[in-house]
Amino acid sequence: MDSIDTWLAAKIRRDIIHGVYSEGERLSEAQLCKTHAVSRTPVRLALRLLEREGIVSRGEGRGYMIQSPSIADIMQAVQVRGHLESLAARLMAQAPDRATSLGAMAQAIETIDDLVNIGRLDAPAARQMQSANEVFHTTILGACGNDYVSFTCKQISHLPMLAAGSMVFDRAISDSPERWEEGVFRLKIGNAQHKVIYEAVEQGDPVRAEGMMREHSHTMIRYIETFEKRDGSLTVSDLVSYSALESDQPRA
Amino acid sequence: MDSIDTWLAAKIRRDIIHGVYSEGERLSEAQLCKTHAVSRTPVRLALRLLEREGIVSRGEGRGYMIQSPSIADIMQAVQVRGHLESLAARLMAQAPDRATSLGAMAQAIETIDDLVNIGRLDAPAARQMQSANEVFHTTILGACGNDYVSFTCKQISHLPMLAAGSMVFDRAISDSPERWEEGVFRLKIGNAQHKVIYEAVEQGDPVRAEGMMREHSHTMIRYIETFEKRDGSLTVSDLVSYSALESDQPRA
DNA sequence: GGCTTGACTTTGGGATCCCAAAAGAGGTCT
DNA sequence: AGACCTCTTTTGGGATCCCAAAGTCAAGCC
Numbered sequence: 062m063d064s065i066d067t068w069l070a071a072k073i074r075r076d077i078i079h080g081v082y083s084e085g086e087r088l089s090e091a092q093l094c095k096t097h098a099v100s101r102t103p104v105r106l107a108l109r110l111l112e113r114e115g116i117v118s119r120g121e122g123r124g125y126m127i128q129s130p131s132i133a134d135i136m137q138a139v140q141v142r143g144h145l146e147s148l149a150a151r152l153m154a155q156a157p158d159r160a161t162s163l164g165a166m167a168q169a170i171e172t173i174d175d176l177v178n179i180g181r182l183d184a185p186a187a188r189q190m191q192s193a194n195e196v197f198h199t200t201i202l203g204a205c206g207n208d209y210v211s212f213t214c215k216q217i218s219h220l221p222m223l224a225a226g227s228m229v230f231d232r233a234i235s236d237s238p239e240r241w242e243e244g245v246f247r248l249k250i251g252n253a254q255h256k257v258i259y260e261a262v263e264q265g266d267p268v269r270a271e272g273m274m275r276e277h278s279h280t281m282i283r284y285i286e287t288f289e290k291r292d293g294s295l296t297v298s299d300l301v302s303y304s305a306l307e308s309d310q311p312r313a
Numbered sequence: 314m315d316s317i318d319t320w321l322a323a324k325i326r327r328d329i330i331h332g333v334y335s336e337g338e339r340l341s342e343a344q345l346c347k348t349h350a351v352s353r354t355p356v357r358l359a360l361r362l363l364e365r366e367g368i369v370s371r372g373e374g375r376g377y378m379i380q381s382p383s384i385a386d387i388m389q390a391v392q393v394r395g396h397l398e399s400l401a402a403r404l405m406a407q408a409p410d411r412a413t414s415l416g417a418m419a420q421a422i423e424t425i426d427d428l429v430n431i432g433r434l435d436a437p438a439a440r441q442m443q444s445a446n447e448v449f450h451t452t453i454l455g456a457c458g459n460d461y462v463s464f465t466c467k468q469i470s471h472l473p474m475l476a477a478g479s480m481v482f483d484r485a486i487s488d489s490p491e492r493w494e495e496g497v498f499r500l501k502i503g504n505a506q507h508k509v510i511y512e513a514v515e516q517g518d519p520v521r522a523e524g525m526m527r528e529h530s531h532t533m534i535r536y537i538e539t540f541e542k543r544d545g546s547l548t549v550s551d552l553v554s555y556s557a558l559e560s561d562q563p564r565a
Numbered sequence: 566g567g568c569t570t571g572a573c574t575t576t577g578g579g580a581t582c583c584c585a586a587a588a589g590a591g592g593t594c595t
Numbered sequence: 596a597g598a599c600c601t602c603t604t605t606t607g608g609g610a611t612c613c614c615a616a617a618g619t620c621a622a623g624c625c
Contacts, residue, residue: 064578089606100580102354105607109358113365115464123587123606137461141397148396209389209469212367216468217461316608341576352610357577375576375617 065099066106072097073107077116077129078221079298087124088117114219130220132295136282138223143278145210146198151271152205154262162204166259169197173252177245187230190248195226197255201262201274221301222285229284229300251280317351318358324349325359329368329381330473331550339376340369366471382472384547388534390472395530397466398450403523404457406514414456418511421449425504429497439480442500447478449507453514453526473553474537481536481552503532 073093076082093104108125111117118126130138153159172193176186202211202225218224228251230244254277261270289295325345328334345356360377363369370378382390405411424445428438454463454477470476480503506529513522541547 066578091606101607102579102581106358106361106578109361110365113362113468125607134461137459140459141400141461141465144396144400145393148393207389207392209386209393213393213465213469216365217465318608343576353577354609354611358608 064103066103066110069093069097069099069103070107070110073111074114074116074219077111077127078301080129080296082127082129084127084129086127088127089124116219130297132285132289132297132300135220135222135297135300136285138217138220139278139282139285142214142217142223143275143281145214146201146278147271147274149202149205149207149210150258150262150274151267152207152210153201154265154267154270156204156206159204159262159265162200163259163263165200166197166255166262169193169200170252170255170259173197173248173255177248177252180245182230182241182244187228191226191228194228195224198226201258221297222281229281229288247280247284251277254280316355318355318362321345321349321351321355322359322362325363326366326368326471329363329379330553332381332548334379334381336379336381338379340379341376368471382549384537384541384549384552387472387474387549387552388537390469390475391530391534391537394466394469394475395527395533397462398453398530399523399526401454401457401459401462402510402514402526403519404459404462405453406517406519406522408456408458411456411514411517414452415511415515417452418449418507418514421445421452422504422507422511425449425500425507429500429504432497434493434496443478443480446480447476450478453510473549474533481533481540499532499536503529506532 082088090101090104090108093099093108094101097104108117108119112119112125116128116130118128120126153162170193173190176190176193179186199211202214205211214225221227222229254273257273258270258277261267261273285295285300288299292299334340342353342356342360345351345360346353349356360369360371364371364377368380368382370380372378405414422445425442428442428445431438451463454466457463466477473479474481506525509525510522510529513519513525537547537552540551544551
């Protein structure tokens with residue numbers, strides 16, 4: 062299943078996101094063959110995949126053109142994802158067999174609660190939290206009864222911050238105590254939202270479930286905005302490093 | 314831009330949707346090479362594309378497996394699309410520069426109104442209506458300010474009834490006068506919803522715009538449901554023929 | 566007789582070759 | 596001197612070849 066082309070696509074995607082290529086730069090198949098030491102077949106498959114992902118465009122003439130996503134692009138995509146998740150929350154609250162999936166959600170909430178209460182936010186804790194958060198969100202997507210919601214989310218999950226359950230971690234969190242306090246508070250707020258969503262789904266309140274999920278994703282967008290304002294020039298590469306916990310690949 | 318593989322993918326997609334292959338059937342690259350008289354390269358590209366579209370799955374072992382979409386699948390996808398469009402309507406109602414796109418929407422509404430008032434629903438009229446409807450919906454997607462909404466919609470627009478502005482036309486509409494009357498009434502309702510959406514967007518009322526767009530897409534789902542109930546066994550192929558006006562390909 | 570193991574066949578992934586079309590460079594004509 | 600035409604080179608699409616892995620069948624062993 063995972064052939065060279067998939068791996069190659071991931072590699073090129075990483076390069077694009079990390080800004081190795083400049084916006085609008087033309088890249089040729091032959092060039093990629095040389096630099097990655099593979100044949101043209103996987104290169105073409107990879108490029109077609111990236112084209113469908115929208116981070117490379119295949120113009121009428123020849124050559125592929127880089128379409129590196131900006132922070133604004135990613136925030137737009139996060140908004141779309143959040144909107145789809147709010148649909149999933151509403152549908153799950155209406156699903157007759159939703160009870161079977163409530164356990165996983167409750168456990169995820171509990172895990173996050175425990176981690177937040179411990180108060181340490183080191184890498185392993187962040188990874189665990191990330192994982193629990195992913196469980197919470199994918200459970201809703203999977204239990205909403207509409208498989209296309211989950212499918213559509215997967216279609217756009219290649220961008221940074223768009224994988225299921227991506228969380229923003231502030232790299233400044235370990236610098237100052239106030240930042241640290243702020244980060245923990247934010248995580249508590251997020252999990253409180255999780256609890257409301259859980260309750261609404263359990264009680265079969267679709268309006269409340271959808272509304273709270275909308276707010277939950279809005280919180281993330283707002284948080285990225287505060288990053289942007291604070292750091293001045295937030296790069297896409299920064300967002301990758303924040304959400305890098307989800308991938309096995311170390312930052313380039 | 315449109316190479317053999319794209320064309321081939323469209324051909325195989327049509328075959329799958331029209332039920333040429335049975336569910337779960339394995340198809341091999343070599344087989345497709347023979348039947349469509351092309352080399353393996355475009356076949357592989359086409360299969361990878363169809364795999365991403367979700368109508369063909371590439372298992373761990375060898376062979377691709379057909380995943381022909383059911384009526385339920387399509388209705389789920391329509392729900393997703395409708396939800397995304399409701400986001401677009403909300404965002405457009407909040408967009409500062411929305412005024413520039415209001416003209417196209419108004420004209421589309423007027424065109425549909427004229428066609429409905431004439432009262433004839435022959436093929437050219439249906440095609441015109443389809444076209445105007447497409448203008449209305451794509452204008453909202455394009456003017457909402459979030460490019461990813463439109464992008465995400467395109468990602469799932471390969472299924473029948475999912476292209477922008479797809480409309481359901483009742484093939485029984487020409488049979489009996491009451492069905493005919495019913496069909497015209499339904500179109501009037503639909504355009505009345507368009508008018509409300511237009512008004513809400515113009516006045517900058519995001520809640521009303523989103524709500525009415527949600528209702529608008531819900532109307533379509535409900536209509537497909539009535540089809541299903543009436544005909545007993547509605548097939549995906551039927552839906553294609555209902556929405557076939559949008560494509561140049563005649564029904565197989 | 567059933568199970569295991571080995572050879573054969575099928576099939577998909579990767580590499581290479583060929584070709585047509587398009588971009589670029591250079592020369593020529595006005 | 597500038598514009599247009601032509602030739603060359605680059606590049607991407609399609610075809611074919613090769614290989615490795617997986618499935619299959621059969622024969623031999625327990």
